[in-house]
Amino acid sequence: MNRSSLRYLLVEPQFVLRRTIVTVARDYAGLQLDECSSIDRARPQLSTTAFAGLVLDFQDSTAAFELLGALRRGDFVSPSDIPVIVLAAELRPDDANRLKALAVQHVLGKPFKIGHLLSCLGVHTGA
Amino acid sequence: MTPAPIPANETERLRELHELLLLDTPPEERFDRVVRFAAEQLDMPIALVSLVDEHRQWFKARIGLAAPETGRDISFCGHAIMRPELFVVEDAKLDPRFADNPLVTGAPHIRFYAGAPLRGPHGHAIGTLCVIDTVPRALSPLERSILEALRGLVNEALNGEGDEA
Numbered sequence: 001m002n003r004s005s006l007r008y009l010l011v012e013p014q015f016v017l018r019r020t021i022v023t024v025a026r027d028y029a030g031l032q033l034d035e036c037s038s039i040d041r042a043r044p045q046l047s048t049t050a051f052a053g054l055v056l057d058f059q060d061s062t063a064a065f066e067l068l069g070a071l072r073r074g075d076f077v078s079p080s081d082i083p084v085i086v087l088a089a090e091l092r093p094d095d096a097n098r099l100k101a102l103a104v105q106h107v108l109g110k111p112f113k114i115g116h117l118l119s120c121l122g123v124h125t126g127a
Numbered sequence: 128m129t130p131a132p133i134p135a136n137e138t139e140r141l142r143e144l145h146e147l148l149l150l151d152t153p154p155e156e157r158f159d160r161v162v163r164f165a166a167e168q169l170d171m172p173i174a175l176v177s178l179v180d181e182h183r184q185w186f187k188a189r190i191g192l193a194a195p196e197t198g199r200d201i202s203f204c205g206h207a208i209m210r211p212e213l214f215v216v217e218d219a220k221l222d223p224r225f226a227d228n229p230l231v232t233g234a235p236h237i238r239f240y241a242g243a244p245l246r247g248p249h250g251h252a253i254g255t256l257c258v259i260d261t262v263p264r265a266l267s268p269l270e271r272s273i274l275e276a277l278r279g280l281v282n283e284a285l286n287g288e289g290d291e292a
Contacts, residue, residue: 016164016280023276028269111167115269125269 006052008121010035011042012087013057021055024114029123039063046076053121054078058088058107061095068102085120087112129224131179131205140208140251141181147247147285150178150185157284158188161277165258166190168273169266173235173259176245176281177204184254191259192235201228203259207242208252213271216240218263239264241271243278248286256281 008025010033012018018035025031034049036042039060046054046067054071058064064086074080086099089110099107106120115125134140144150162174173191177184184202186195199205203225207214219225219237230237242257256278266274 016160016277019280020164020168020273020276023279024269024272027275028272114168114273118269 006032007049008033008053008055009042009045009049009051010055011037011039011057012055013037013059021114021117025118025121025123029118029121031118031121031123039067042067046071046078049077051078051082053083053085055085055087055117055121058086058091058095065098065102068099068104072102085117087117128201128226128228129206130200131202132209134209134252136251139249140253143247143249143251144178144180144253147253149187149285150180152187154188158281159190161256161281161284162188162190165256165274165277169258169270171258171260175204175257175259176254177202177242177257178254179204179208179252187254197230201230203228203230203237203240204242204255204257207240207255207257208244211244211252213266213274214240214242214244214255215266217265220263235259236261238262241266241274243274245278245281245285253285 008031010018010021022033022035025033034045036045056064068084072080083105085106085108086104087108087110091107108117118125158176162176166174175186175192176188177186179199183196183199184204203216216222216225217239219231219240225231237259239260240257242255244252245254245256247253
């Protein structure tokens with residue numbers, strides 16, 4: 001399947017970061033990222049749409065772990081094993097271990113370059 | 128130095144700029160965060176939302192530059208509003224339009240400039256979102272895409288659009 005035909009979900013509360021990621025992913029890389037500003041808003045989307053991957057802000061770590069647990073249990077429409085990228089301003093060692101156990105592919109420390117995120121999504125950025 | 132040219136639609140352009148009621152207003156977070164983000168993503172020491180007024184460019188948002196405005200005649204943004212696409216000067220010292228510009232020969236010692244024209248609700252180019260460096264450089268296609276995306280956010284803010292939820 002062509003990557004450009006896949007849909008990813010971005011959960012990110014910061015407006016400028018979120019909107020820029022979505023626009024650059026579309027215009028530069030041809031990727032479709034659906035977006036929402038909170039984990040509460042992500043749940044309905046995950047329940048109705050099969051996403052090929054999830055990019056998840058980690059500011060509310062408790063809610064993020066709950067969402068990831070539900071995803072891996074197969075509680076949503078999306079396959080339970082879709083790739084997950086976590087965006088974290090800070091991460092405790094225990095958090096890192098739990099994320100690893102939940103098969104999170106990448107953890108990007110904020111602030112990060114958008115090109116780095118695109119690379120994690122499999123886009124060649126020339127960087 | 129080539130002074131910033133005056134567009135053919137200058138009267139209408141200035142009317143649109145003035146009707147926005149943004150000139151000489153206090154800083155606003157919705158614009159400040161865009162210039163902070165532009166500087167961070169593109170590794171630029173200076174990023175601005177510049178509004179090109181009749182005789183000056185005034186900065187609605189700025190990072191890395193102390194001056195709140197400069198003369199329009201010496202402004203790079205005055206050149207950038209003359210075209211719809213991104214205006215890039217990779218090395219101002221090698222560009223006859225800017226080599227002896229006081230913004231190049233003196234502070235802030237501009238060498239690199241990239242400006243994305245901003246449009247008001249009626250479509251006139253009223254200013255730019257621009258990034259500036261003090262060393263020569265180029266923008267990668269990805270960096271261009273990021274600047275274009277941020278230009279879109281500022282345009283939405285100028286036009287009263289954009290849901291920040």
